[in-house]
Amino acid sequence: EVQLVESGGGLVQPGRSLKLSCAASGFTFSNYYMAWVRQAPKKGLEWVATISTSGSRTYYPDSVKGRFTISRDNAKSSLYLQMNSLKSEDTATYYCARHVNYGSPWYYFDYWGQGVMVTVSS
Amino acid sequence: DIQMTQSPASLSASLEEIVTITCQASQDIGNWLAWYQQKPGKSPQLLIYGATSLADGVPSRFSGSRSGTQYSLKISRLQVEDIGIYYCQQASSAPLTFGSGTKLEIK
Numbered sequence: 001e002v003q004l005v006e007s008g009g010g011l012v013q014p015g016r017s018l019k020l021s022c023a024a025s026g027f028t029f030s031n032y033y034m035a036w037v038r039q040a041p042k043k044g045l046e047w048v049a050t051i052s053t054s055g056s057r058t059y060y061p062d063s064v065k066g067r068f069t070i071s072r073d074n075a076k077s078s079l080y081l082q083m084n085s086l087k088s089e090d091t092a093t094y095y096c097a098r099h100v101n102y103g104s105p106w107y108y109f110d111y112w113g114q115g116v117m118v119t120v121s122s
Numbered sequence: 123d124i125q126m127t128q129s130p131a132s133l134s135a136s137l138e139e140i141v142t143i144t145c146q147a148s149q150d151i152g153n154w155l156a157w158y159q160q161k162p163g164k165s166p167q168l169l170i171y172g173a174t175s176l177a178d179g180v181p182s183r184f185s186g187s188r189s190g191t192q193y194s195l196k197i198s199r200l201q202v203e204d205i206g207i208y209y210c211q212q213a214s215s216a217p218l219t220f221g222s223g224t225k226l227e228i229k
Contacts, residue, residue, distance in 0.1 A: 045158075045166065045209055047218040059218040093163060102171050104154040104213040112165035118157070 002026040002053035002111045004096045009116035012086055012117065021094030022079040029077035033107055034097060038092035041114070046092075049081060050107065059115060060114045064090075086120045092116050124148055124212050128221030136228045141197040143224045145210035148190060154214040157186060157195045160205040160223075170195060171213075202228060 020036070036048040049070035050059040051062040058070050071083040074107040079096055099107035125148035136140050144154065157170040168177045170186040174191055183198040197204055205228055210221040 022156045045211075045220040047220070050216075050218075059216055071173065082151070085125060099185050100168075100171075102175070104172070106154070106213040106218060108156045108168060108213050109158075112170050113165070114165055 002098065004098065004111060004113035005095075006094065006096050006113045006116035009094065009118045010120065011119045012049060013122050014055040014086060014088060014120055016086055018081070018118060020094055020096075020116060020118070022081075024077045024079065024096075024098075027098070029072075030074040033101075034070075034072060034079045035097045035099050035107070035109060036079075037095045037097050037109065037112075038090075039075070039095070040089075040092040042093075048094070051079070071117045083118070086118075088120050091118060092118045123217055124151060124215060124219050125213045126210055126212055126219050126221040128210055128224055130224060131222065132225040132227070134227045135200050135213045136172045138199045140214050141204075141226065142201050143195045143226075145193045145195075145221045147191040147193070147212060151214035153188060154212060155186075155188070155193045155200065156213060157184075158209045158211065159204075159206050160209065163201075164206075166209065170207075200226075200228070 003025045005023045012018045035050045051070045066073040067085045071080045095115045095120040098108040098111040123182045126147040153173040158166040160166040173188040174186045187194045207223045
C-alpha cells in the first residue's frame with residue numbers, strides 16, 4: 001500500500017524558515033517524480049514544487065521560486081521542502097504527492113499524503 | 123500560464139441524478155487533463171487522467187470527456203459518497219495549474 005506521511009509543520013513567524021518532510025513507503029520511491037502541493041484554508045489546490053527521480057531537476061512556480069527548495073533522499077525514501085522567507089500567504093496545508101505520467105508532457109498526482117499545516121503569523 | 127476555469131463553483135443535486143462539471147482551458151492542452159475528488163477533511167484523490175481514462179478503483183459512474191478546450195466530468199448516478207470538492211488539473215505544461223473547484227452537495 002502506498003503511504004506518504006508528512007511532518008514538520010507548525011506555526012512560524014513571517015520571514016523565518018521551516019522544513020517539511022515526507023516519508024514514503026509501499027512503492028519504489030526512487031522510480032517516481034515527487035511533488036508538493038498546497039491548499040490555503042478554504043481555498044483550492046496550488047502546485048508548489050516537483051523533483052525528478054534522481055533529484056537533479058527541480059521545478060517551481062513563480063510564487064515560491066527562490067524561496068522554497070525541494071529535495072529528496074532516495075536511500076531514506078524521503079522527500080523534503082525547505083521553505084525560507086515565509087510569508088503570510090504561504091499559510092496552507094502542504095501535501096506530499098507522487099507524480100505519474102501516463103504519457104503526458106507533464107505530470108498528474110496519483111497518491112497524496114494526509115497533509116501538514118503550516119501557519120505563518122506573528 | 124494556462125488558466126483552468128471551472129464551473130459551476132457549487133452544485134446541489136439529488137441522489138441518482140446525473141451531474142456534470144466543466145473545466146475550460148485558456149489554451150490547447152490536448153487530452154492532458156485530470157480530475158480529482160476531495161472528500162471533506164481528506165486529501166484529493168485522482169479520478170480521471172488523460173481527459174477520459176478512469177484511475178484504478180474509481181467507480182464506473184464517473185466519466186470524462188473533451189470538446190476542444192472544454193472538459194467535462196460526469197457522474198451518471200449521484201451517490202451519497204460522491205459529496206466533496208472536484209478539481210481539474212492540466213498536465214500539458216508547467217506551472218501545473220488547477221481549476222478553482224466545484225463543491226458538490228446532495229439536495
